[in-house]
Structure formats: structure tokens, C-alpha cells
Amino acid sequence: MATRLFEGKTHASYYQKYRFSPPQEVQDLIFNYMGERLSKPYGFAVDVGCGTGQSTRILVPYFEKILGTDISPAQIEEASKANDIPNVTYCVSPAEEVPVDECSVDLVTACAAAHWFSIEKFYKEVDRILKPRGCLAIFTYIPDMEVHYKDRSEQLTKVFKEGQKMLAPYENEKVRLVKTGYKDLFDAIPYTDKKRVENMTTKMPMLLSDFLGLIQTFSMFQDFLKHEPKKAKEFIVTTEKRFLEIMGVSSTETEIEVRLNNVCLLASKPK
Numbered sequence: 646m647a648t649r650l651f652e653g654k655t656h657a658s659y660y661q662k663y664r665f666s667p668p669q670e671v672q673d674l675i676f677n678y679m680g681e682r683l684s685k686p687y688g689f690a691v692d693v694g695c696g697t698g699q700s701t702r703i704l705v706p707y708f709e710k711i712l713g714t715d716i717s718p719a720q721i722e723e724a725s726k727a728n729d730i731p732n733v734t735y736c737v738s739p740a741e742e743v744p745v746d747e748c749s750v751d752l753v754t755a756c757a758a759a760h761w762f763s764i765e766k767f768y769k770e771v772d773r774i775l776k777p778r779g780c781l782a783i784f785t786y787i788p789d790m791e792v793h794y795k796d797r798s799e800q801l802t803k804v805f806k807e808g809q810k811m812l813a814p815y816e817n818e819k820v821r822l823v824k825t826g827y828k829d830l831f832d833a834i835p836y837t838d839k840k841r842v843e844n845m846t847t848k849m850p851m852l853l854s855d856f857l858g859l860i861q862t863f864s865m866f867q868d869f870l871k872h873e874p875k876k877a878k879e880f881i882v883t884t885e886k887r888f889l890e891i892m893g894v895s896s897t898e899t900e901i902e903v904r905l906n907n908v909c910l911l912a913s914k915p916k
Contacts, residue, residue, distance in 0.1 A: 663858035666699045667756050667784050668847040671909050675782040676707060678840075678911045679752060682778050687751045691774065693740045693767070694758025698724035698733075700784075704754070705730055712745065714738040741766035743774055750774045752782065759783045760822040764833055772835065775914040783830060783910040785823050786847075788863075792856070792888075793848075793902040800891045801901070808860070808884055815868040826908045839912035847905045854897035857885055 667675075679687070687708045692701040695713030697720055704711045713735045715721050724735045738744055740755070740762040753771050755762070771781055788809065792801035822829055831841040851859075860866055861881065870877040885897060892899060 663855055663862050664696060664699050664757075665849065665851075665859075666703050668845075668849070668905070668907065670845050670847060671784050671907055672703055674842060674845075674909055675752075675754070675780075675784075675911065678782070678913075679780045682780060682838075682913045683751055683776075689745075689750050690752040690754065691743055691745060691750050692754045692756070693743060694755050694761065695724060695735065696720050696758065698727060698735065700754060700756035701733060701735070702730070704752070705733060708732070708751070712736065712743075714740070714743060716740065741770050743770055745774050747773050748776050748779075750779055751776060752780050754782045754784070756783075757785045759827070759830055760785070760819045764830055768833065768835055772914065777914055777916045779914050781834070781836075781910075781912045781914075783827065784907065785827060786905040786907050787826065788820070788823060789906065791904040793904060794892050794899075797891050797893075801888060804884065804887050804891065808880070811880065812863070812865040812869055815865040815872070817864055817868070820864070827910055831910050834910065834912045836912045836914060838915070839910070841908065841910050843906075843908040845907040845909070847907055849903045849905060850900055851903055852897065853885075853888055853892075853899050853901050856901060856903060857881060857888075857897065860884070 689710045690704045690708040692704060692711065692713045695701045695715050698713055701711060701713035701724070709732060711733045713724055713733065715724070715737065716739045718737050721735050721737045728735065736744060753775060759767070775781070790805060792798065792805050794801055826843050827841070831839065866877065869880070889895065889897070
């Protein structure tokens with residue numbers, strides 16, 4: 646059974662505001678892989694576990710029609726509110742039951758989401774809906790981030806890692822799949838034409854306020870907030886204060902650089 650952790654309206658609104666699209670390096674990898682196996686124009690893509698649509702929107706330039714699905718009505722509501730693109734639609738649907746026809750899809754994507762799925766059932770559904778030679782792309786970033794600002798990067802990253810340790814008791818067991826770079830998910834892909842690309846580092850400029858918001862989208866923080874709301878809020882206030890003191894600034898609108906390590910699984914259905 647798929648894991649459901651992103652149901653609340655407040656969580657969904659934070660997701661819309663602070664989660665980011667797959668980095669350009671990952672996008673290039675996906676579309677180069679696909680271009681070697683399918684001819685343009687591409688007809689139909691499905692982004693499963695789409696959340697509030699950040700990973701869905703990157704597909705727009707490449708496909709005539711795009712569907713984003715998520716098991717959370719709150720996430721789909723946020724995605725739909727932000728949608729002004731005519732070839733994109735969203736619907737509430739579990740990853741293991743995608744409401745499209747057999748052999749109708751050129752590309753299935755799942756970005757920072759597949760570890761929550763019932764993976765064997767999901768792969769069976771992918772096989773049902775993909776066209777022959779259609780592609781599957783699963784991406785995630787590893788939680789072990791670095792925070793950079795001038796000559797204070799080591800200190801800032803230490804604060805972030807200390808925060809991760811504090812949140813660790815609230816970490817869902819499925820996050821282990823992310824920490825191991827989706828190795829288990831890769832091994833379970835039923836196709837022989839598949840590849841796993843890791844150690845793709847992305848340097849992402851963002852405001853400190855946005856980074857603090859990103860932390861609050863993490864499933865472990867949301868679980869912390871659910872069980873100990875006062876301590877969770879104090880944790881964010883304390884973390885913000887420590888960051889500002891180390892940086893020597895007074896405003897959370899100061900830009901930092903977050904470095905992410907990414908992994909991407911790619912596969913193609915046989916002819």
C-alpha cells in the first residue's frame with residue numbers, strides 16, 4: 646500500500662511555495678535518454694506523485710498532453726490553482742492506478758515521490774500504460790544537503806545536519822530508499838534497458854527564508870509538527886536564529902546556495 650503523508654492543506658500550500666522543479670541536469674538526462682528511444686513529436690506524459698506540479702510543468706515544452714496525478718486531494722487542489730497551461734491537467738489518483746489507457750503514454754515520471762509508492766504495483770501499472778519503447782524516469786535528491794554562504798558554509802551545513810538528527814525520530818522508514826540512492830527501486834525495475842545515474846550535484850541559489858520553508862515541507866518535520874507542534878515551531882525559530890548569527894546578517898531574505906546530490910533512474914519498455 647502506498648504511504649500517505651502529504652494530505653494537509655497547509656502542507657500542500659508549503660509544498661507549492663517551497664518545493665522546486667527537477668534541476669536542469671536531470672531534465673537534460675531524461676530527455677536525452679528519451680530522445681534515443683522515441684521519435685518526436687511526443688504525445689503524452691504522466692507525472693505520478695506530482696504534488697503541487699513543479700515536476701509536471703517541466704514536461705510542457707516536450708509533450709502535446711500532460712497529466713499530473715497525486716493521491717492527495719490537497720496537493721492536486723494546489724496544483725490546479727497554479728495551472729494556466731492548456732495541455733496540462735491534474736487528477737487525484739494513486740500511483741498504482743493511473744486513469745489512462747493501455748499503451749498510451751510516452752513518458753512516466755515520478756520526482757521525489759516513488760519511495761512512497763507500492764513499487765511492484767506501480768511498475769506493473771507503468772508497464773500497462775507505457776507504449777512500446779516508452780520511458781520511465783524516477784528522480785530524487787538525497788537529503789544530505791550542504792548550505793553555502795561566503796566562508797561560513799561548514800558551520801551552516803553543521804547546523805542543518807544537527808537539525809536532521811533532531812528530526813530523525815520522525816523519519817518514515819521509506820526515506821531509507823532515498824538515502825540509499827534508490828538502489829532497491831532500480832533493482833526492481835522489470836526492464837533490461839535501464840540505467841541509474843547518481844552523484845549529480847546541483848548548486849541551487851535560494852533565499853534563506855525559502856530554505857527554512859523547504860525544511861518545513863519534509864515529511865519528518867510534518868510528523869514532528871503533528872505530534873509536538875510547540876517544539877516543532879521552536880525548532881524552526883531556533884534554526885533560523887542560528888543561521889542568521891553564523892551568516893552575520895539580520896534578514897532571512899539573504900541569498901544562500903544549497904548543494905544537492907541527485908539520483909535518476911531511467912528505463913525503457915521493450916518493443
